Amino acid sequence: MVATHTHDATGATEATSDAITNAERQAPSRTLPPAKKLRVATASLAGCFGCHMSLLDIDERLIDLIELVDFDRTPITDIKHLGDCDLGIIEGGVANAENVEVLRGFRRHCRILVALGACAVNGGIPAMRNGFALSECLEEAFIDGIGLYNRGIPNDPELPLLLSQVHPIHEIVKVDYCLPGCPPSGDAIWAFLTALLQGRPIALSDKQLHYD
Amino acid sequence: MAIVEGRFRLDGVEIPFQPGQTIMDAALAAAVYIPHLCHHPALLPHGSCRVCVVRVNGREVSSCTTPATAGLEVESETEALRALRVAILQMLFVEGNHVCPACERTGACELQAVAYHCGMLEPHFTHFFPRRELDASHPDLVLDLNRCILCERCVRASRDLDRKRVFAVAGRGLDSHLIVDSPTGRLGDSRLELTDQAAHICPVGAILLRQRAGDVGERHGFRVPIGERPYDRESISRVGDVATLVEES
Amino acid sequence: MHQVIPGAPATGLGPAAPSDRPDPAPARIAQVVERSLARLGRRPEQVLQHLIALQQAFSFVPEAGIRALTERLDVTRAQCLAAIDFYAFLHRTPRGQYNILLSDNITDRMLGSQRLMQLLCERLGVDPGVPRADGRVSVDVTSCTGMCDQAPALLVNGFAITRLDEDRMRHIAALVDTRVPLQHWPQDYFAVSNHVQRSGLLLRDLEVRDAGLSALFERGGDAVLAEIERSGLRGRGGAGFTTALKWRFCRETGQPQKVVVCNADEGEPGTFKDRVLLTAYADLVIEGMTLCAGIVGAREGFIYLRGEYRYLLEHLEAVLQRRRELGLLGKQIGASARTALRSGLSVGRGTDAGINAGIGPDMDVISGAAQTGDQTSNQTSNQTSAVRGRLDAVDGPFDFDIQIHLGAGAYICGEESALIESLEGKRGVTRKRPPFPVTAGYLNRPTLVNNVETFLAAARVAEHGGYWLRSEGTDLSAGSKILSVSGDCALPGVYEVPFGTSVRELLDLCGAQSVQAVQVSGAAGSTLSAEELDRVLAFEDLPTAGAFMVFGQQRDLLEMVRNFAGFFVHESCGFCTPCRVGGVLLRDLIEKVASGRASAHDLEEMRRIGDLMRRASHCGLGHTAPNHLLQTLEKFPWIYQTRLASAEYTPAFDLDAALAEARRLSGRDDPGAHLAS
């Protein structure tokens, strides 16, 4: 009786609604030309690297992926400076000034920007610090914590300053697609990427869509 | 067999209903799922979450409070309504602090499961990141308001089923918040007991059973392995109260 | 020219003794609770009224008072706290001895209320919202207090002071600092003018008293109801439901213990005509309620009076008492001849007559104002009552009495089901429907809720018959509408005009020039541009509860939008998700626009959130809250466009400001410690 439901992450065919829909943002307003090899960059902001590990978790399909894409700046390549890319993938939320700059760089250079994983999508575990004032966090870490020497809040200009709260990336830049999960499974990432790279609507099954 | 008062159509499917039933009651009894959060079959209809919104005669109404009437044409699983529900769910997510990976209810949470069903991929709006209380004063239960969605299921269950009035919603607007009836306002000093229905009716991870070392018996929270939790394998549209109700009838 | 109501606190200063703070003596708390219980009884639904009594006595609701109530009534502590936290005028911690609330409607702001508030705060050395350390004074804002025709206005310990200016503010600060009791403040501060600028069908020719009631006694309920039906009278509270239909339904329902409620919550920003009706025409309003009770068969009635109009309480109690003495309320109404000639005391039928005769004795001290009225103030004693002898009552005499319930600062309590919840002592949260109040309302009893003006109109229709009302207005909107006109015009005040009057005609009447926009029917209503002035005030075009706010060319309409958006955030009951959360999202986006940080993307977001609220909210508040935004986006797009940042998408928050705390903690201010927006 109940129709099975797939999650159409693009909402591509369904522009009927005038209500707010994530399909809106997921809509392939920016599609990728399928033919040539695509340039992809990734970055980890305030995350745990779990999403990158999950990306590697697509196992032997990595080989297929390499067929489809060239990697620009990522934590797994050695490229330090971001060039123009077709696809940028961000893991992690935005916790400090450097995260903001990296994220903005990605937005400038990538035609399509993807929020990968819970932290990028809604702040995730790092955002649990938002329940405390920044002063409480820093005092606990650098002044009142056990076993500290040389107590004091760092003021080295080399260190990025913390934002008063951790934010998901869509609160700073426009995001084209989101893939939730902590981390999203290798399967989900594969389904997502292949659909995206091939210009198909993105459909996640019940098992692939989860927030944990 | 109960008297059938009439029939209406839900997404083109005929649904029989009995006198006094709402659209939601009749749909669930016919094993047709309409997303819902504040509605609970054991409680009086409430109508606050608005996730059960359906379209009747060109207007949106909450199906859990709208009486079924013969000949109604009700739309539910349309793209427009899905989008509306997603937006309402997104509002619930950004209003509170929902960090699913760190929540014991994950995998068994109705908010999450309904959001999966509706295809919500991201919270979309700007997060409020409110500061909310956590009350761990009770020996058997924890109340974490970071995740409370103000569905008042616990309020209604305690008042109408347990006859205790342990919970109430105070304040108004965005400042609405759940409070506990006790001299100190703490759950540990209230009359709430583990055997109360109110202790088990929260759709999210706001009222949680405490886990203690050496607990045996029913597994809950993080003790249930990923993959075996209620909504891991099946959508809430198939394994939620919609299924239980059918079993019962 | 205009009758003035002395609104000064005859009951005294309320909390004044410093020894009351912060912990009032247990004996005094017990005394206040006892007195309130003695007056109102021990039914749990009275709990809100008891809490209001405690608030008035102590400037907050002390924990011991809550305890006493839970011991004496069937209510829990949590229920009390839930209500205290819901109503804006109830507090868990002490306010200042002088608790000052500035009315914060856009019409107040247009006359400089924000500057005046700043001045007052500076003078008093107090921060908005925070009582001064010595407990003497607190200053805050509150939603529209219904004084828009004499704005800016404030409430001090619940009593209205109007026509604020810098001099008044300085003087008020001095009065507070020298601890002058409110009774000794200049009485003209408390003057509230009626400003009836134009009387029409309803407010004209009021020589005969209680003619509507006598029609009931002479002709019977069926006949009078038929007249009301014939008149096509529609509810004046906004929704325009056919009054006779509601009354008939209630009359015919088999359920006993029906209740008649007068909705005097008048919370819609920009509305104040009910204030004037209750001041100058209270008898007519109460007559209408009595008539209604006679027709539908109700014995119990309530006037739900918004807390902001508490200064009218004694006046209204006096009118009720006088009517009881005349046999027009209480037992066996219509049975006695006493009602016939002793009309000398009865008032409220003068065109712009005030309540001089209705002022309680203790108010005489301050009613120098009574002489400022024109000759109509004496006219009442010349009136003759139409209620004569033992009337041949078709339906027989009936019992009916009215209690006044006070609100405590909640706009949503004007919505009839929320109002009923509030009458039951609860938070004012709208009920689901069905059941409708006429079927199951107050304590599940059939409950008929009408607006103040509707009752007044019904009384006059009963007097003159249905065709009389139809002699004015349009087919779908019979008769006239009493409007509250404020904003940029020469003659703010109350105007009674026939339905079908165009916006332009009304603008001419009130002396408005170079109009940019008109907000019809309050914050929840319609925003009209200067191109739409030929639209007409009528249910079929511009339905209105009565507010009419004029915005001149010099105004920045975004200020109106900001004000209204803030109002709806403050007044959302919080029950349903779209209004509770959506309202805040909208307000924040509007503030983002105002700060110049928004992008075109944000405007689109605003449209969609507004659309969602309209469609999916639980009640009328959420359905209408985005109106002003959606309509200004459409009709006045430049107020938004000119403020947008050039980027296509901008951060949700001010990035550099989000680093401020870290800069402070680390002591850094180097270039790396900043972010461009």
Ligand SMILES: Cc1cc2nc3c(=O)[nH]c(=O)nc-3n(C[C@H](O)[C@H](O)[C@H](O)COP(=O)(O)O)c2cc1C
């Ligand atoms: C948010 C909201 C506020 C309202 N405020 C008032 C009010 O202050 N006064 C009023 O008479 N009606 C108000 N109403 C309308 C009432 O719900 C109800 O329709 C009215 O009192 C019925 O009386 P009438 O038929 O005489 O108009 C409000 C409605 C809503 C949705």
Ligand code: SF4
């Ligand atoms: S309550 Fe549900 S949605 Fe919220 S954090 Fe827990 S699992 Fe996630």
Ligand code: SF4
């Ligand atoms: S605690 Fe749970 S059941 Fe109670 S109102 Fe909050 S979300 Fe609903």
Ligand code: SF4
């Ligand atoms: S729309 Fe919802 S939240 Fe807003 S006032 Fe109505 S019931 Fe309350």
Ligand code: FES
């Ligand atoms: S970094 Fe991937 S989920 Fe947090």
Ligand code: FES
């Ligand atoms: S389930 Fe119907 S409004 Fe919540």
